[in-house]
Amino acid sequence: MADMDEFRDMFFVECDELLEVLANGLRQMEQPGFDKETVHAVFRAVHSVKGGAAAFGLTTLVTFAHRFETVLDLVRSDKIEVTPLIMGLLHRCSDCLTDLVGTARSGQDPDEVKVDGLMTELDGLIDSDGEEDTAFEFTPITLDFGAPLSFDAPLGLDMPTAEPARAGLLVQMAPGFQLYRSGNDPMALLASLRKLGDCDVVMNDESVAPLEDWSPEQPSLAWEIGMPEGIDEAAIMSVFEFVEDCCMLSIRPAPAPEITPAENEPEPEVAAQHDPAPAEAVQTPPPPTTPDEASTAPAAGPRAAAQSDAGQAAPTIRVALDRVDRLMNMIGELVIKEAMLSQVIQTAGMHEQPDVIAGLDAIRQLASDIQESVMAIRAQPLKLVFQRMHRILREAADATGKPVRLITIGEQTEVDKTMIERLVEPLTHMIRNSVDHGLEDTVTRQRRGKPQEGTITLSAAHRSGRVQIEVSDDGGGINRAKVRQIAEDRGLVAPGANLSPAEIDQLLFLPGFSSKDEVSALSGRGVGLDVVRREIMGLGGRVMIQSTEGEGTTFSIALPLTLAxxxxxxxxxxxxxxxxxxxxxxxxxxxxxxxxxxxxxxxxxxxxxxxxxxxxxxxxxxxxxxxxxxxxxxxxxxxxxxxxxxxxxxxxxxxxxxxxxxxxxxxxxxxxxxxxxxxxxxxxxxxxxxxxxxxxxxxxxxxxxxxxxxxxxx
CATH class of the missing domain: 2.40.50.180 (CheA-289, Domain 4)
Incomplete structure (x- = not known):
């Protein structure tokens, strides 16, 4: 059970990465002249989430992902045109898929009404294209580890043990650990190949270890498939496009079949002049490899270059955050002890001895290097937070009816992990505030000579040893006269007080301040920017405002690089x-x-x-x-x-x-x-x-x- 929980956790971590690929791909699809490979990447991400979810019996997630990928398949085959309306639906489906992954992770019930509504819209696109989407059903595999290991059970495919007939192309496949962990099934791949034509399949189980020595991280099965003539390599590769990076794959022309001389027929003399081919020369499926070996072993066939490049990724290890936190706390204590040691040396009059000073400087430098290394471990790019803001923007735009686009700059700027988690709420408030309060409605923007679509820019950079995050809009700016009047009416400032423009801007951060007369889904309750300031100050940071009436407003957040x-x-x-x-x-x-x-x-x-x-x-x-x-x-x-x-x-x-x-x-x-x-x-x-x-x-x-x-x- 502990192993299954570990696999489940790994699945959700991979889901986070796949959902990031999905969100990035959809945003690229909104750009004119996007690459067709972008659609393929989006399709593969949804398919991989579906495959992994099927392995854990997540029915709702699998069913929705199947409908989603069906529409994406129609998009990539040019049967559905990419329009702003279609992109809006795809974005909402991406958000729903993210929610379903989140509810599956936490064990909560999904929002069935939302899911059913989106599936109805997806079905409408599928039906309008004339495609019939067959119902997707799956049965989770139940393994009985107490039963004897046998390969005689029917698997839905005939597995001859003899050498297959050589004709057309020869496909050799040895799945790696990643293929099984992502929920893919080699039997499904073989069944897809069978649909291309009548093929011969041979399974190599010679390297399978005894059950007591078997390790899930070292799969040992391999397959050799003889494809008939007339099937090109591109059709075969389309079957493996989702798993080509997690299995050893070779596609090459099949060797000519050996001609056995008829009985009592003399062999040609020329044959007697050659030694028989050694047994090692017979083509066999590639031996099973461990994940580490797979990253360095050369891959045969036309996919070798791609697999070699994929194997160059730097190795990583996942470490619990609390362990890094404890290490950071110990670094802090080390800095304090170093300061105490320096004080003792000063008090004892040993500060003029070169050996003592040299040793103390070495300790100080070592402590500084360790602290920087731990900070680098904790540092993470703001990309994940910035990507979440795209969804916040879409929801705020839908609620207000304002067309808005978000531009992100400096997504790779790194900050402390703790700050990333606590930045989500302040940035959410600021994005909603910019959409609801900062940007004008379409009619007003047209009257002022601005584009109908508003623009909000979210940027981050390192400046002078601090992290600077800015949220800018091209809206109407702050109406300071109105802000002052509201503050006086609500008793937040004394009537007639002499306030500078900067002081009037600071009134926006007062608890209970709101420029909305009516309560809406986004604002009007007087809770917002005061939360932003409180959270940022809790991080040791500062929030500042720069605004020009009629041109726009910029909120700037300055944060320390570390909280330690x-x-x-x-x-x-x-x-x-x-x-x-x-x-x-x-x-x-x-x-x-x-x-x-x-x-x-x-x-x-x-x-x-x-x-x-x-x-x-x-x-x-x-x-x-x-x-x-x-x-x-x-x-x-x-x-x-x-x-x-x-x-x-x-x-x-x-x-x-x-x-x-x-x-x-x-x-x-x-x-x-x-x-x-x-x-x-x-x-x-x-x-x-x-x-x-x-x-x-x-x-x-x-x-x-x-x-x-x-x-x-x-």
């Missing part, structure tokens, strides 16, 4: 040690008096390379008492945030630059303004990790309030 370790600069504020993320640091300097300029009530600007940068005193921001010497003895750190805001942080001193382990502050204590997390230093003390973005945002809000107060007093 961050490279930081240790700084001193009074008697406190804090950490400033190195990704935000542009430069450090000890300014001359000529570089400092006073402005307003006690504020200062830094003149640096022709640019005036506001100075923020971190001691004042965090309420820390500044040591003697005052600002004149301080150091300035120029930082730039993800929203491209720049400032100069005034600190008392800079200690070191090192990797620190991130510990959640909200889970263990509570939220602290201007602080993103905490860490443990080498001396065992806790240091806060500064959030530069929030500090600059707080400064902007304070300046806005001061300017509003000055205006009201004036």
């Amino acid at each position: 370790v961050v490279e930081g600069m240790l700084i001193q504020l009074g008697d406190q040690t804090m950490v400033l993320p190195i990704t935000a640091v542009q430069e450090t300097l000890r300014p001359e008096s000529s570089m400092l300029h006073g402005v307003g009530h006690g504020s200062q600007l830094l003149s640096n390379r022709g640019e005036l940068i506001p100075i923020i005193d971190l001691c004042a921001s965090f309420g820390v008492t500044q040591p003697e010497g005052g600002p004149d003895s301080s150091v300035l750190i120029v930082v730039e945030t993800d929203s491209r805001k720049r400032a100069a942080f005034r600190v008392d001193a800079i200690f070191d630059q090192r990797q620190v382990v991130i510990k959640s502050l909200e889970q263990n204590y509570g939220r602290v303004p201007g602080v993103s997390a905490a860490t443990i230093l080498g001396d065992g003390k806790i240091a806060l990790i500064i959030d530069p973005e929030e500090i600059l945002l707080s400064m902007s809000n304070d300046q806005g309030r001061r300017m509003a107060a000055m205006a009201s007093n004036g």
Whole structure:
């Protein structure tokens, strides 16, 4: 039972890969002049899902997949024209197939109403073409491992043990482990060959191991099929098109049959002059191979090149995520212990001994290399998340009646596995928000000279040690006057408050805010962008908005590369040690008096390379008492945030630059303004990790309030 569960899990993992191929193929079919091979790839994906599902008795999944592949077969044979209406149906069938795989995996009941409705539409296409789709039935195979092994039971095909008559082409087939695991049956392949013409089949079972030594990963059966004349190789290959990459296959002209001299008829003298052909020269089916051997053994026949290329794939291994998580936690503890060891060496006065310092540097470098390697193991491309957004977009477009297309850029950008799982909900809200709120209706777009079809762009890239994800639309932009009025009507902001455009945009993230007067399937309940901000901040990230009225809106998400370790600069504020993320640091300097300029009530600007940068005193921001010497003895750190805001942080001193382990502050204590997390230093003390973005945002809000107060007093 444990083995069957393992095979079932492997089937669902492969289903995920096949569904990804299906979704990609359907999107390519929407492009003008798509390659016909794309349709074949889509058909093979659905067929493979059906074959594997049949092996596990998943009736609903098999029946629906059979109808689906029947229509795809009509498409690839040019009996059904690919129109936007047909593509819409195929996309909905792909979504339904994904749902059926999900319900089969979780053991839940499928949505029969949805399945029956789509099958009715598929049957309509099949009937309209004049094709009769025979009902697909299957019987799961039951194996009795207690029964003696026998090859005499009827299998629906005559299996002669003698050499088949040689005529036409000779087909040699030795299925590999992958063929059986995907739910394909060699008997079905042989039956399909029989439909092409009267063929002779020989099964080679000489290499079959005794039952007690038998391994499912080393199948040993092979077949040799003699095909009659008049059948071309292309027709034979169409039978094997779904399994050619998981079996050893050879198709070649059949050798001429040996002519046996008649009894008492003397043999020609020339025959006596040649030695008889050795037994090894007789063509036999290829020996069974293990999966590893199959990837390196040369494949005979015309498919050899393709099989050789397929065998070059890098070997992989599946590891449970919790094991990688435990390894990542141990890496974090190793970083902490390294910092403690460095502190002990410093305290003991051994920091000037070359051997000690060299050994400590080697440990630090090794810990860094291990941490990067584990991060690479956990890193996964955003492709799977981006592909799910296509379905979200289609559902939102159908609900609103707006024609929309989604463009994805940077699908291969890698992020931590944990982030991928938690990004689905925020991106779902943002895509729906862009369709429902951002894009105008068709009439409005025409009036504004825009294409009827709206465009939403989902992109991702690595920037300055962080992951930047953007959701952009070409809609009407944010109507800030309307947003402000709604916020005032709902009591979310004081009437008459002096708000900058950026502050008005931030009102969209307030809980309970909604610009919809009526509740719909997509919006109107005041739940959406506040969830986005909460989830992204929980990942240590930031959400920003850029909008131009009449042109569109862009939501930007900035995320750290990992949730475990961050490279930081240790700084001193009074008697406190804090950490400033190195990704935000542009430069450090000890300014001359000529570089400092006073402005307003006690504020200062830094003149640096022709640019005036506001100075923020971190001691004042965090309420820390500044040591003697005052600002004149301080150091300035120029930082730039993800929203491209720049400032100069005034600190008392800079200690070191090192990797620190991130510990959640909200889970263990509570939220602290201007602080993103905490860490443990080498001396065992806790240091806060500064959030530069929030500090600059707080400064902007304070300046806005001061300017509003000055205006009201004036």
